[in-house]
Amino acid sequence: MSVPSKDSIAECLFSRHDMTLVDVKFFRGTRDDLITGEEICAQMKSAMEQRAMGAADVSHRAPISAHAPIDVADFLANL
Amino acid sequence: MKTRASPGFFMDVGMSVAEVIRHFSQRTDLSIDVNDVVDLVKAKGLQDEIEFIGVDYDTSIILGNFQKWTRRPGVYANPIYGVDIYFHRHLPLDWQRFVCCKELLHVFDPAFSLASTVEDIQKLTDRIGLPPEMHDWVKDGYPAMSDHIREYEALAVLLPMAARNQLAEPYEAGRVSLDAIARLADIPHRYVALAMHDAWPAVYERLMAMDGQEGA
Numbered sequence: 213m214s215v216p217s218k219d220s221i222a223e224c225l226f227s228r229h230d231m232t233l234v235d236v237k238f239f240r241g242t243r244d245d246l247i248t249g250e251e252i253c254a255q256m257k258s259a260m261e262q263r264a265m266g267a268a269d270v271s272h273r274a275p276i277s278a279h280a281p282i283d284v285a286d287f288l289a290n291l
Numbered sequence: 292m293k294t295r296a297s298p299g300f301f302m303d304v305g306m307s308v309a310e311v312i313r314h315f316s317q318r319t320d321l322s323i324d325v326n327d328v329v330d331l332v333k334a335k336g337l338q339d340e341i342e343f344i345g346v347d348y349d350t351s352i353i354l355g356n357f358q359k360w361t362r363r364p365g366v367y368a369n370p371i372y373g374v375d376i377y378f379h380r381h382l383p384l385d386w387q388r389f390v391c392c393k394e395l396l397h398v399f400d401p402a403f404s405l406a407s408t409v410e411d412i413q414k415l416t417d418r419i420g421l422p423p424e425m426h427d428w429v430k431d432g433y434p435a436m437s438d439h440i441r442e443y444e445a446l447a448v449l450l451p452m453a454a455r456n457q458l459a460e461p462y463e464a465g466r467v468s469l470d471a472i473a474r475l476a477d478i479p480h481r482y483v484a485l486a487m488h489d490a491w492p493a494v495y496e497r498l499m500a501m502d503g504q505e506g507a
Binding site for chain 1: 319320321322324325326328329340341342343344345346347348349350351352353354355356357358359360361362372373376377378380384387388390391392393394395397400405406407409411412413415416417419420421422423434437438441442454457458461466467474475477
């Protein structure tokens with residue numbers, strides 16, 4: 213099994229000297245075959261670089277739905 | 292090599308994931324706003340600053356990433372905690388919402404499922420990178436197991452049981468489709484299919500039975 217090197221993880225997550233990492237988790241991608249740890253770490257590193265370069269969309273709020281809330285009863289009544 | 296951060300940081304969440312699920316369980320107005328979950332968690336005492344970060348990922352590899360950090364601004368200052376939730380910004384909105392909700396629920400990760408050292412992260416990436424059919428609940432370890440369980444819990448939050456139950460009979464009668472329910476709940480079709488399956492209530496009960504093992 214291919215695991216990410218200690219150096220690649222350290223470069224990615226432990227180079228922020230003012231910060232201590234508490235926890236990391238991932239949402240696996242869509243590929244059905246093996247995804248290597250190196251590939252996962254490369255994506256994580258890329259995302260952190262995008263943020264550092266100001267190329268990411270940063271918000272205190274989560275993405276919101278494009279449609280207004282509908283009560284299930286109203287939805288079913290209009291079938 | 293960094294040492295493991297204190298798991299005590301997670302004691303500031305004064306509730307469990309099961310309580311979050313229970314809080315939303317009677318809602319029948321869809322979709323559930325992920326920000327309602329953020330507000331609930333903060334109202335219960337989470338001190339962390341949470342940021343949602345839309346980036347460009349190769350979605351065949353990962354769709355989202357949760358990172359929790361702490362820093363101490365001064366020798367005698369209280370530590371500051373931060374949660375970064377990364378997601379692929381070009382995903383459809385239903386996927387963006389689902390990924391962010393799942394990652395947000397990691398604020399409840401108990402001490403035994405934290406991945407905070409190089410060795411933890413090596414093992415975690417090694418296990419979650421396996422093809423889905425090779426996942427092994429015993430060998431995966433708690434951090435990888437947490438990654439899977441939070442998906443089910445996010446589903447339980449975003450399609451509350453009261454709403455699901457109202458939809459069950461029309462769905463089984465063929466009067467409403469999975470696609471229509473997915474649009475109503477604004478979550479991915481594949482998860483709606485799971486929630487509307489006959490087995491979902493039993494899975495849901497198992498998630499609720501984990502109460503107390505998640506937030507402690």
